[in-house]
Amino acid sequence: MAPNIRTESLTVSYRRTVVLRQISLEAVGGEVLALIGPSGCGKSTFLRALNRLVEETPGAHVTGRVFLGEMNIYSSAVDVTELRRRVGMVFQAPNPFPFSIFDNVAYGPRLRGVSDAAELRRIVERSLQEAALWDEVRGKLRRPALTLSGGQQQRLCIARALAVRPEVLLLDEPTAALDPVSTEKIEELVSNLRGRYTIVMVTHNLRQAARVSDRTAFFDDGSLVEVGLTRQIFTAPRDPRTEQYLTGRYFP
Amino acid sequence: MRERWREMMMTRLTWALSGAFVIMGLGLMASVLVGSWPILMAPHSLGRLLSPLWDPLQGQWGILPFIVGSSVVTLLALCLAVPFALASAISVSRMLPPVVRPHATRVLAALTAIPSVVFGWWGLQMVVPVVRNLGGGSGFSLLAAAIVLAVMLWPTLSFLFAEALQSVSPSYVDASLALGATPDQTLVRILIPCAMPQLINAFLVAVARGLGETMAVQMVIGGQVAMPQGLLSPGATLTTQLLTDAALYPPGTRGHAALDVMALALVAAMAILVRISARWRVGT
Numbered sequence: 001m002a003p004n005i006r007t008e009s010l011t012v013s014y015r016r017t018v019v020l021r022q023i024s025l026e027a028v029g030g031e032v033l034a035l036i037g038p039s040g041c042g043k044s045t046f047l048r049a050l051n052r053l054v055e056e057t058p059g060a061h062v063t064g065r066v067f068l069g070e071m072n073i074y075s076s077a078v079d080v081t082e083l084r085r086r087v088g089m090v091f092q093a094p095n096p097f098p099f100s101i102f103d104n105v106a107y108g109p110r111l112r113g114v115s116d117a118a119e120l121r122r123i124v125e126r127s128l129q130e131a132a133l134w135d136e137v138r139g140k141l142r143r144p145a146l147t148l149s150g151g152q153q154q155r156l157c158i159a160r161a162l163a164v165r166p167e168v169l170l171l172d173e174p175t176a177a178l179d180p181v182s183t184e185k186i187e188e189l190v191s192n193l194r195g196r197y198t199i200v201m202v203t204h205n206l207r208q209a210a211r212v213s214d215r216t217a218f219f220d221d222g223s224l225v226e227v228g229l230t231r232q233i234f235t236a237p238r239d240p241r242t243e244q245y246l247t248g249r250y251f252p
Numbered sequence: 253m254r255e256r257w258r259e260m261m262m263t264r265l266t267w268a269l270s271g272a273f274v275i276m277g278l279g280l281m282a283s284v285l286v287g288s289w290p291i292l293m294a295p296h297s298l299g300r301l302l303s304p305l306w307d308p309l310q311g312q313w314g315i316l317p318f319i320v321g322s323s324v325v326t327l328l329a330l331c332l333a334v335p336f337a338l339a340s341a342i343s344v345s346r347m348l349p350p351v352v353r354p355h356a357t358r359v360l361a362a363l364t365a366i367p368s369v370v371f372g373w374w375g376l377q378m379v380v381p382v383v384r385n386l387g388g389g390s391g392f393s394l395l396a397a398a399i400v401l402a403v404m405l406w407p408t409l410s411f412l413f414a415e416a417l418q419s420v421s422p423s424y425v426d427a428s429l430a431l432g433a434t435p436d437q438t439l440v441r442i443l444i445p446c447a448m449p450q451l452i453n454a455f456l457v458a459v460a461r462g463l464g465e466t467m468a469v470q471m472v473i474g475g476q477v478a479m480p481q482g483l484l485s486p487g488a489t490l491t492t493q494l495l496t497d498a499a500l501y502p503p504g505t506r507g508h509a510a511l512d513v514m515a516l517a518l519v520a521a522m523a524i525l526v527r528i529s530a531r532w533r534v535g536t
Contacts, residue, residue: 107431
């Protein structure tokens with residue numbers, strides 16, 4: 001059962017600039033939560049706070065709490081490595097390593113000491129199937145990942161994230177760099193993954209948010225403006241700023 | 253009209269100057285080749301050249317001791333310098349606080365500019381006595397030369413290694429960390445493999461610098477033309493022998509031709525390094 005992920009008064013600043021202010025938001029287990037809002041509003045930082053990747057940025061400072069299930073991920077007892085296994089992430093531009101397809105997917109399991117060839121093959125096949133890429137790459141697993149098309153590369157990155165059996169998937173504008181056909185495949189994939197994983201997805205594509213998400217959160221200038229069921233947000237937003245943004249009349 | 257004339261002159265000037273560069277390079281090659289011709293074309297030239305005996309009075313021009321000297325000193329220096337340089341590069345590019353990194357990189361770059369004679373001078377005071385006390389003999393030796401050369405190559409190699417590591421896309425590092433890799437795992441499994449072409453090129457630059465270094469090596473190697481019997485024995489390299497004997501043999505003599513052969517060998521070695529480097533061109 002995919003866990004909830006919940007933030008309480010999450011604030012993130014880089015040096016002296018506050019980029020996220022007091023965000024309290026919950027992604028329900030097994031659902032897709034879409035984050036929308038103007039560029040630079042803090043959506044990506046929010047995502048990177050959920051797997052503590054934000055801490056890798058020099059000068060970043062995080063306060064507040066983030067719960068994965070019942071566990072506060074910012075507590076000092078938490079093993080960041082294990083946290084990041086449970087919370088997978090896919091980035092805006094496809095970034096497969098310059099290795100073979102197989103080695104890309106096997107990267108995470110190998111980090112955890114899986115070295116048995118048959119076991120790795122099984123994990124790679126399962127992950128590629130789950131990411132809807134298996135049929136296109138079977139028999140070509142030794143080819144360099146960078147020979148794949150952009151859309152295939154992004155699905156490979158999803159497979160790579162799935163290979164360590166995460167419970168949560170963070171998708172940071174996963175289709176921003178892709179053509180419409182590839183975008184559609186990724187959206188289809190997200191719909192199929194829903195239920196098994198808790199998915200938090202940043203997107204600039206409002207139709208995409210409407211199509212694939214259960215809930216939508218609207219961010220503006222580092223603050224959470226409103227969150228609700230996607231249908232409600234898109235048909236009857238409570239905050240005038242949300243309505244203006246959705247109808248293309250919002251100029252921050 | 254005047255505009256066009258000026259533009260045409262600029263083009264011609266550019267062609268002329270770059271053409272001069274090509275002519276100078278070819279001229280250098282030709283003069284070295286022509287100079288070494290008498291020795292290269294003599295009967296059994298290769299066997300005589302590669303003999304371990306350099307004895308001008310007997311007409312023996314074997315350059316093997318110098319080839320051995322150059323190879324051993326350069327190889328040993330690199331074996332010593334690479335681990336230290338890699339460690340420095342990793343510190344500078346990944347481990348130091350991000351605020352300090354650019355300054356540390358600048359310090360490295362500044363260190364690369366220290367004239368080699370300064371390293372030789374330092375080696376004369378510090379390295380030679382230590383080798384003498386620990387290993388016996390005069391202290392002037394292949395080992396002392398290798399140590400001085402290693403210290404001299406250290407900043408250059410560190411700087412180039414750091415550049416190589418910094419050239420790896422941060423998105424790979426993000427992806428690796430997001431999969432739960434530790435910084436160490438990311439370094440060993442992502443950064444170093446992804447930077448490998450640049451790392452190898454940096455290494456080749458260091459090989460070229462080591463082979464070509466003359467002054468720092470000459471000051472501590474002892475300058476002996478006999479085949480070195482071990483790391484602690486004095487010796488000479490192709491470059492140091494060229495330096496010490498340059499004024500000894502006037503053009504047209506056998507000795508001069510022998511020095512031309514040594515210069516040719518150095519040029520050939522560099523050409524081979526450039527070939528290898530091209531094979532490791534970034535992005536292949």
